[in-house]
Amino acid sequence: MTETFLQNLINGALTGCIYALIALGLSLIFGVMNVVNFAHGDFVMLSMYLTFWIGVWAGMDAFITPLITFPALFLIGLLAYNALIDRTLRQKYVTQIAVTVGLMTFLRALAQLIWKAQPRALPYSLIQGSIQIGPYTILASRLVSAVVSVLAIAGVYLFLSRTWAGRAIRAASDDLDAASLLGIPYRQTYALAFGLGSALTAIAGGLLMTFQQVDPTMGVRFGLLSWCVLAMAGLGSIPGLLISGIIVGAAEAIGMSFWDPRARSLIVYLLFILVLWLRPRGLFGRK
Amino acid sequence: MSAPILQVSQLTKRFGNLVALNGVSLEIREGEIFSIIGPNGAGKTTLFFNIIGLQKPDAGRVLFKGTDITGKSPHKICHLGITCTFQVPRAFANMTVEETVRVGAYKRYQGREMSQKVDEVLRICELEEYRHQRCSDMGLAHLRRVELARALATEPVLLLLDESGAGLNPSELTGLMDILHRLNEEMHITLCIVEHVMQMVMSLAQRIVVLDHGEIIAEGSPQEISTHPRVIEAYLGKRVVC
Amino acid sequence: MRRSRKDINRPLLILLLGIAVLLPLVVRSNQYTLVLLTTILLYGVLATAWNIIGGLAGQLDLAAGAYLGLGAFTTGTLLIRWNVSPWLGMVLGGLVAIGFALLVGYPLFRFGVKEVWYALSSAALVEVLRVAFLIWNQVGGPVERYLPYHEWSLYHLRFATYLPFFYIMLGLLVLALLIHHWIRQSKLGYYLMALGENEEAAEVLGVNTQKCKLQALSIYAFLVGVTGGIYACMYGFIHPNFFSGPMSTEVAILGIVGGMGITYGPVMAAILLVSVREFLRANLGGQLEGLYLVVYATVLILIALFRPQGLGPLLRQAYDRLLARVAKE
Numbered sequence: 001m002t003e004t005f006l007q008n009l010i011n012g013a014l015t016g017c018i019y020a021l022i023a024l025g026l027s028l029i030f031g032v033m034n035v036v037n038f039a040h041g042d043f044v045m046l047s048m049y050l051t052f053w054i055g056v057w058a059g060m061d062a063f064i065t066p067l068i069t070f071p072a073l074f075l076i077g078l079l080a081y082n083a084l085i086d087r088t089l090r091q092k093y094v095t096q097i098a099v100t101v102g103l104m105t106f107l108r109a110l111a112q113l114i115w116k117a118q119p120r121a122l123p124y125s126l127i128q129g130s131i132q133i134g135p136y137t138i139l140a141s142r143l144v145s146a147v148v149s150v151l152a153i154a155g156v157y158l159f160l161s162r163t164w165a166g167r168a169i170r171a172a173s174d175d176l177d178a179a180s181l182l183g184i185p186y187r188q189t190y191a192l193a194f195g196l197g198s199a200l201t202a203i204a205g206g207l208l209m210t211f212q213q214v215d216p217t218m219g220v221r222f223g224l225l226s227w228c229v230l231a232m233a234g235l236g237s238i239p240g241l242l243i244s245g246i247i248v249g250a251a252e253a254i255g256m257s258f259w260d261p262r263a264r265s266l267i268v269y270l271l272f273i274l275v276l277w278l279r280p281r282g283l284f285g286r287k
Numbered sequence: 288m289s290a291p292i293l294q295v296s297q298l299t300k301r302f303g304n305l306v307a308l309n310g311v312s313l314e315i316r317e318g319e320i321f322s323i324i325g326p327n328g329a330g331k332t333t334l335f336f337n338i339i340g341l342q343k344p345d346a347g348r349v350l351f352k353g354t355d356i357t358g359k360s361p362h363k364i365c366h367l368g369i370t371c372t373f374q375v376p377r378a379f380a381n382m383t384v385e386e387t388v389r390v391g392a393y394k395r396y397q398g399r400e401m402s403q404k405v406d407e408v409l410r411i412c413e414l415e416e417y418r419h420q421r422c423s424d425m426g427l428a429h430l431r432r433v434e435l436a437r438a439l440a441t442e443p444v445l446l447l448l449d450e451s452g453a454g455l456n457p458s459e460l461t462g463l464m465d466i467l468h469r470l471n472e473e474m475h476i477t478l479c480i481v482e483h484v485m486q487m488v489m490s491l492a493q494r495i496v497v498l499d500h501g502e503i504i505a506e507g508s509p510q511e512i513s514t515h516p517r518v519i520e521a522y523l524g525k526r527v528v529c
Numbered sequence: 530m531r532r533s534r535k536d537i538n539r540p541l542l543i544l545l546l547g548i549a550v551l552l553p554l555v556v557r558s559n560q561y562t563l564v565l566l567t568t569i570l571l572y573g574v575l576a577t578a579w580n581i582i583g584g585l586a587g588q589l590d591l592a593a594g595a596y597l598g599l600g601a602f603t604t605g606t607l608l609i610r611w612n613v614s615p616w617l618g619m620v621l622g623g624l625v626a627i628g629f630a631l632l633v634g635y636p637l638f639r640f641g642v643k644e645v646w647y648a649l650s651s652a653a654l655v656e657v658l659r660v661a662f663l664i665w666n667q668v669g670g671p672v673e674r675y676l677p678y679h680e681w682s683l684y685h686l687r688f689a690t691y692l693p694f695f696y697i698m699l700g701l702l703v704l705a706l707l708i709h710h711w712i713r714q715s716k717l718g719y720y721l722m723a724l725g726e727n728e729e730a731a732e733v734l735g736v737n738t739q740k741c742k743l744q745a746l747s748i749y750a751f752l753v754g755v756t757g758g759i760y761a762c763m764y765g766f767i768h769p770n771f772f773s774g775p776m777s778t779e780v781a782i783l784g785i786v787g788g789m790g791i792t793y794g795p796v797m798a799a800i801l802l803v804s805v806r807e808f809l810r811a812n813l814g815g816q817l818e819g820l821y822l823v824v825y826a827t828v829l830i831l832i833a834l835f836r837p838q839g840l841g842p843l844l845r846q847a848y849d850r851l852l853a854r855v856a857k858e
Binding site: 087 | 636640837
């Protein structure tokens with residue numbers, strides 16, 4: 001009993017690191033420009049399919065594909081920002097939601113068109129096997145995924161705090177007017193934040209494809225999931241995101257093994273609703 | 288001297304480490320024009336929001352006609368007879384002027400009486416010709432009057448005005464002051480004016496308190512205030528230099 | 530001769546209603562077209578109901594599927610288990626939807642969950658209910674539960690043709706429009722519009738915003754719940770996928786595209802967009818799965834980008850121009 005619990009806790013926590021990475025992308029987009037992106041989960045789905053494609057056509061391992069998908073998703077993010085999001089900045093949030101919901105539907109339909117409805121998975125990954133610690137089995141692919149996620153999160157943290165572009169993003173998220181006065185171009189900053197936020201899903205997509213399959217409806221799950229992590233963490237706390245991601249991942253895994261495998265999303269959404277009711281600012285938020 | 292209508296005692300409000308209000312006490316008497324002034328960031332709007340119920344104070348009490356209204360929701364406080372206008376007009380952009388005023392008038396009236404109330408208020412605020420105009424199409428001076436009109440339609444006993452003179456030109460300001468005078472004298476509404484524009488306060492208000500860094504530093508008639516050394520130092524000083 | 534708008538509006542509406550009533554005679558027994566027309570009406574009802582909470586009160590609700598599913602499951606289960614007539618069942622379904630709406634809405638509004646977060650938590654609700662009913666084997670479960678078959682039974686609301694459902698849905702649409710129209714002219718309507726624009730300003734004018742939002746949510750939930758009951762009878766089964774996220778967002782999109790708060794906007798949007806979607810599905814769906822949705826989504830995005838106020842104001846302008854021309858002649 002305790003062993004099963006702990007085993008699930010470990011598995012869930014490791015997956016949770018990837019969730020934190022996805023939510024970090026969303027947090028860049030929502031936190032910086034206050035854009036409500038309903039299509040974020042579908043960017044994850046798109047990344048997973050791209051990983052699948054590259055995996056099949058070029059025989060590249062899922063772990064390495066972000067080398068190609070990261071820039072690709074960055075460009076797609078830039079495109080989405082310039083073509084759609086930039087026009088909605090001065091509109092009501094309702095318009096933003098309408099546009100991003102449209103984008104969500106578009107991406108899902110596109111995936112269905114290109115890759116058909118049935119789930120796709122990559123046959124193998126370079127990183128195989130597992131590590132045995134006492135009674136617990138840790139899959140190597142999950143462990144590596146978690147480590148890569150944490151490293152990526154740390155990388156973003158360094159980018160935001162050490163580079164000029166990163167500081168510009170942070171300044172814009174604190175006070176756009178003041179940032180403009182300091183000569184920070186809002187459009188480029190926003191485009192960068194949106195591109196980076198989307199590109200982070202490329203890493204997550206690659207990692208996810210090492211141990212699971214993808215289908216066109218998957219976006220909704222990752223979308224709500226990342227909003228849940230973000231709501232729990234609150235805005236502006238990167239360590240908070242990591243902890244929240246781990247909590248969500250663990251809750252999901254434990255719910256699946258002790259209640260019902262289908263209860264997976266149920267747990268996450270219930271958690272999400274509870275957080276919104278009880279801690280509207282999140283557990284670690286500063287805004 | 289008439290009886291106090293609103294009593295604020297030891298009101299304290301903190302935002303994290305920032306103390307926005309520190310033990311503020313004041314009394315507004317029935318039928319007077321009372322004013323709260325102070326430099327930017329003195330805590331005027333915070334005081335105001337804590338009286339009207341939009342924020343809940345951390346300590347202290349607010350009494351209206353002897354009943355405790357501390358921390359009650361704004362719609363209940365409105366029902367008792369206090370309402371306000373906002374510093375930055377919060378217009379109902381997609382509604383017409385008439386529709387906006389109706390929202391207020393529905394507080395105490397239905398049907399034909401409600402329509403009469405709307406007509407009356409629009410006449411007082413000189414807005415009759417703009418009746419069918421949408422709020423999103425109106426300028427600042429008119430929006431301020433729409434705010435005043437919809438607040439009046441709820442038939443307040445005490446009306447709080449947050450910087451309603453800000454951004455108006457001299458002739459618009461005189462127009463507004465005329466209306467406020469009439470409200471006070473003909474309709475016997477007690478006014479509490481939170482203001483930055485000195486000209487308006489000095490000629491309208493009977494009593495003034497000065498707020499600085501969340502504390503009351505002076506209280507008295509306009510003459511007393513304008514010669515008070517601490518006020519000059521904290522607030523008027525800047526203007527004397529100019 | 531000058532005629533006022535009101536003199537023209539009423540006969541025009543009656544004329545449109547008359548055309549709608551006669552429409553099935555034109556298509557005769559073409560069941561496909563009947564289903565399409567009924568589906569348009571269905572979305573019209575849902576979007577009109579949404580227009581109360583979303584359009585008037587400004588709360589971006591994405592939980593239409595939750596209330597639809599609850600209505601369908603209440604009606605369906607009562608009919609399958611205890612042979613309760615769907616006429617009663619759909620009303621009970623509406624009441625169950627209200628109960629659920631209050632249960633969820635009270636804490637949401639109490640704790641001030643707003644805007645994006647309201648939208649997201651309502652979207653989450655649909656998924657919560659879908660999975661819950663998937664797991665709850667006594668009532669839901671992964672297999673469709675079929676309603677008893679009847680060639681023609683008014684009591685069971687089961688027919689071998691879609692024709693009666695067309696008329697029932699049309700009646701419901703008229704009812705929904707009347708309710709929306711009536712609310713818009715009432716105290717509640719003014720209060721909802723005010724709080725939808727600015728909640729704090731509405732509060733200081735004496736509007737109990739929490740109570741008003743709950744009222745709007747209840748009316749919306751009831752209408753959607755009742756529609757769910759009819760939906761179940763029309764398709765002849767119930768399944769947890771009735772708690773559909775995509776359908777919920779689509780209802781909200783119709784409301785937004787129609788022009789928030791404009792009474793006839795959502796119906797116009799439903800007629801236009803659902804027809805476009807079904808036309809695309811019929812013409813493109815056969816060759817390539819998903820293609821029609823790609824086109825449909827592009828249309829949605831373009832409308833949202835270039836007509837953020839929705840199509841409602843556009844139609845209103847066209848109508849006004851038409852009236853002016855008629856008045857001149």
